[in-house]
Amino acid sequence: MPGEALLDVRHLCKRFGGLVATDDVSLAVRRGEVHALIGPNGAGKTTLIGQLSGALRADQGQVLFDGRDISRTSAHQRVHAGLARSYQITSIFKNLSVLDNLALAVQARSGSSLSFWRPLKAERALFEAAAAVLAQIGLQARGDSLAGNLAHGEQRQLEVGLALATEPKLLLLDEPMAGMGPEESERMIALVLGLKAQRAGSDNPLTVLLVEHDMDAVFRLADRISVLVQGRLIATDAPASIKRNAEVRKAYLGDELDDAHGEAHGEAHSSHGAPA
Amino acid sequence: MTLFSAAHHRWLAMLALLGLVVFPLAMQALDQSFYIGFACRIMIYAIAASSLNLILGNGGMVSFGHAAFLGAGAYVVGIMMEEGIVSAWISWPVAVLASGLFALLIGALSLRTRGVYFIMITLAFAQMMYYLFISLKAYGGEDGLSLPGRSSLELGSLSLNLKDEFTWYYLVLLLMVLVLYALHRLMQARFGRVIEAIRENEARMEAIGFATYRYKLVCFVIAGALCGLAGALLANQNSFVSPKLIEWTQSGTLMVMVILGGVGYHYGGAIGALVMLVLEEVISSYTIYWQLPVGLILLAIVLWAPTGICGAFSRRAQHGKGH
Amino acid sequence: MSWILILEQSLNGLQFGLMLFLLAAGLTLVFGIMDMINLAHGSLYMVGAYLMATLTQASGSYWIGLPLAVLATAAVGMLLEVSILRRLYQRDHMTQVLATFALILISNELVRIIWGAQPVMLNTPDALSGPVDLLPGLSYSAYRLLIIGVGLVVAVLLYFLVTRTRTGMLVRAGASNREMATAMGVDIKRLFTLVFGFGAALCAVAGAMLGPILAVQVGMGENILILAFVVIVIGGIGSIRGALVGSMLVGVVDTIGRAFLPHLFREFLPPAMASNLGPAVASILIYVLMAGVLFWKPQGLFPARG
Structure with a gap:
């Protein structure tokens, strides 16, 4: 049911x-x-993502997912x-x-990987599913390139693609726009919007928890x-x-909003998440 | 960018295999039969070093206690022979299984730790095994155990005489080729991809849904079992087993072979074993202080040619610090 | 078994543990501050013992030989650091293991060439060759008491050096956070060389003190090196406190185990089995200890880093 937690x-x-x-x-x-x-910065966003994804153990409290x-x-x-999850620092x-x-x-979600004899190359189904994700993230032309040779923006797309290929119900995106220029950010926004539209209305809609510093992107993408x-x-x-919340403006958003509308836009980007 | 393409590799491998097949015939014709046994020793160590290369090179697990499995395999064959069980059909599989079981126990504990701790704990477990066999007075203790002969091997009604140098040589060759081929298949299959990817980025592998600990453990067990096979062969080769097989310098020597040949390269272990043992043999014929030049050569290679012999012939992305 | 025997074995354990600490302290500092595995640490211990034997013989006095041997070994250590080990800090652990493994081969062979393959004699000083009556019924080797004394003095000195001096602070800062030490504008290169020489000196003290008790021979450094590794892994790599606690644990557990486990087993098991099993279990006891510690605390008892 859409709407429930x-x-x-x-x-x-x-x-x-x-x-x-x-x-x-x-x-x-x-x-x-x-x-x-x-x-x-330093508010504990990445730490929280770590606890949700299971990389970090919480000291107290509960995480319920899909009722479990x-x-x-x-x-x-x-x-x-x-x-x-995806990572803030490209991984x-x-x-x-x-x-x-x-x-x-x-491969991680399709069958056992305790397969010692059959060549991976012969497993067509794996690569067909991978090619579908490749198209989703818009990297069709770069399929055969070494991931290390991609441009920064493309690596960020692959970063999201890796999480996407696991077919998640919930996607934890940790600063997907980190270190991106305006053009690349635009592509990432389009990617997330496209994914959302693609599965909207189905009984398996895409849910996203997005950590991001780019306020322009946040306000264009977020429902809440x-x-x-x-x-x-x-x-x-x-x-x-x-945007109107006084406490939020005082604690944080005031500066960022001014930045987002001022000339310092690019600078705000470069302050976090340099290309890895 | 490789100097040799995959096709070249296949040709080179075929050529090497052909060479290995005619080698004993040539040696006999030249009246140099000593070298047949020497070649057997190299091939056995090639299996052992290749098994270490699987965890160390492909899996990025720097185990400093691999000799434990060599010793376990050898002792199983030795002890069974002492107790009257000489059939290779029984004792060799038991040797492989026992080594695999040891690897399961050691790996299950060691793989909870990382980095330096992993290196040290694997070393400590091998030392444990070493002292265990030293205090095993019933089977020779520190002096080791001399075996009455080699295992017996029946194929149907045919009984192979493993004491015959030719039969023994071709059996060892067959097993080495099988092991190398199996490792090749393994690395091309799903499992190999998982192992290499874990070496490159273990946290991400967890984050896309792989139970990395389990895969690493399976890899460790496979390597241990294969090294157990090498141990079983070595016991036969020497007709002797002793705690010396498990000494920590043995683990070091296996590691040296892997780095000499090329860490993570498919033939790295085999080529490393060949070069290391030939080097030892040649230098020790000139001086009793052969460890000095071997040490100097090793030091030079580690400092200036860290990709080993295979790496010198093919350039590919290298592994940096942090694995 | 009597209380006297237990007391005597405890002293032996303490003595062994303190000597282990001398090795482990240098090892753990090098490990912690330079992130470097140095297998050749045991070779410095061996070189220390050999130099001690030679210098004692040349000078005719144990007490002249000792400081000379310690200084000479420190010099050897610093030379090694400047010429070879320095190149390894930035390399991965496997490379460090292999390079220092090569150094062991080289140093063993060099020692064999210089001093020969036979063990070298190193005698206890005459004044300390006899036993001392500690308690009624407990006489204990005077020389072993000296070892305990020297070990305690060095341990206390080391503690003050590391916790109370500026250099010590830098070393500790470096052990827990290398970037910070660099950021503090320390001449890291010189500090590393110094720490290395210091570690080598500690090795030499241990080698010189243990020389008369154990045999001075090629390969003597390797077994004790592995024990020192067990110590620092138990204690937590980079932690001096961990090295001290680990040394005591290993020294006492090993000594007591060897002395009493066979007796203990004889109480419960048939004699044949006990005489086989006792020494076997005793010899692997410290490894079991280490596995146990790592099972519950994978970073050792006193983790120095994160």
Whole structure:
């Protein structure tokens, strides 16, 4: 059912030594929505993504996904449950071709990989599924290139494609626009909108939790926005309300909005997520 | 960018195989039968080094205790022979299974750690095995165990005489070729892709849904089992097993073979074994202090030619720090 | 078994543990600060013992030989660092293992060429060759007591050096965060060479002290090196405190295990089995200890880093 919570985070806490990275965060992401998570640098966004994806263990609290408690499951089990992440710092297989990258992600969800004899090359189904994702992310022309040889923007597209190839119900995108120029950002926005439109109305709509600093992108993509400051969630609302929210403006958004409309746009980008 | 294409590789491999097939005939004709046994030793070490190359080169798991499995395989054959079980059909598979089982136990614990800790814990487990066999007085203890002969091998009604140098040579050759071919298939299959990708980026492999620990463990077990086969052959080759097989320098030597030949290259282990043992043989015929030049050569290779012999002939993306 | 025996074995364990600590301290610092596995650390211990034997014989006095041997070994260590090891800091661990493995082959062979293949004699100083009565019924080797004394003094000195001096702070900073040390504008190159020489000196002290008890021979460094590795893995790589605790654990567990496990087994098992199993279990006890520690704490008891 669209509208109900696909991801339900309850009272999540994470400390690193004396530092509180996640402070009693409760958050619901509805099925079919693009939910943006914004906040200043060091607010704990990536840490939260890590806990949702299973790379980090939460100290306290629960993560419910699709009605199941997944708080204690490992990262790969969460992927199989339908929860996939992309990384802020590009994390692709640079020594493999673009198509092989995607085929690897397809391989993870299709049958056992304890196959020791049959050549991978003969597994047509893998590469057909990978080619479909390749088309989705708009890299058809680069399928045979080594992933390490792609331009930065293309690597970011592949980064999202790797998560996409696992066929997730929920896509956790950690700053997909990191280090991108305006043109590349535009392509990424189109990609996310296209994915959403493609599965809209089906009983398996795409749900996205988007961490992003590019406010222009956030307000064009998000159905709802949550604001994280110093590990605490201070607001969750529709974009228009978030823009007006006094607390949010004071804590964070004021500067960013001014930046987004001022000349410093490009600078705001370069301050986070240099090309890896 | 490779100097040799895949087709070239196949031709070279075929040529090498042909050479290996006629080698004992040539040696006999030249009245140099000593070298037949020497070649057997090289081929056995080629299996062992290739098995290490699977975890170390392909999987990026720097195991410093691989000799444990060589010793386990050898001791299984030795102990069974001492107890009257000489059939290769029984003792060799048991050797492979036992080594695989040891690898399962050692790997299950070691793979929980990473980096330096992994190197050290694998070394420690091999040391454990070493001292265990030293204190095993019933089977020779520190002095080792002399075997009455080689295993017996029946094929239907035919009984192969493994004491015959020719029969033994061709059996070892067959097994080495089978192992190398199986490893080649494995690396081309789904499993090989997973193993190499884990080496490159383990966190991402978890994040796209692979249970990386399990795959690494399976890889470790396969390598251990194959090295157990090499151990079983070595026990037969030497008609002798001793804790020396498990000494940590043996693990080091296997690692040296892999890096000499080429880390992660399919023939890296085999070529490394060949070069290392020939080097030892040649230098030790000139000086009793053969370890000095071997050490200097190794040091030079590590410092200035880290991709090994295979790497010198084909250029491809190299692995940097952090694996 | 009597209390006297237990006390005596505990002293032996303490003595062994302290000597292990001398090796482990240098190893863990090099490990922690330079992220480098140095298998050749054991070779420095061997070289220290050989130099001690030669210099003692040449000078005719143990007490003149000792400082000379320590200084000479430190010089050898620094030379090694400047000429070869320095090139390995940025390389991966496997390369470091192999390069320093090569150094072991080279140094073993060089020692064999210089001093010959036979073990070299190194005697205890005459004044300390006899036993001392510690308690009624417990007489203990005076020389072993000296080892314990020297070990304790060096351990305390090391503690002050690392925790109370500027150089020590830098070393600790480097061990837990290399970037920070670099950012502090430290001459890292010189610091590394210094730390290395210092580690080599500690090796030489251990080699010189243990020389008269164990045999001074080629390969003597390797077994103790592996024990030192076990120590720092148990203690947590890069942590001096971990090295101390680990050394004591390994020293005492190993010594006590070897002394008493066979007796213990004889109480429960048939004699034939006990005499086989006792020494076997005793010899692997520390590895079991290490596996146990790593199972529950994969980063060792006192993780120095993240």
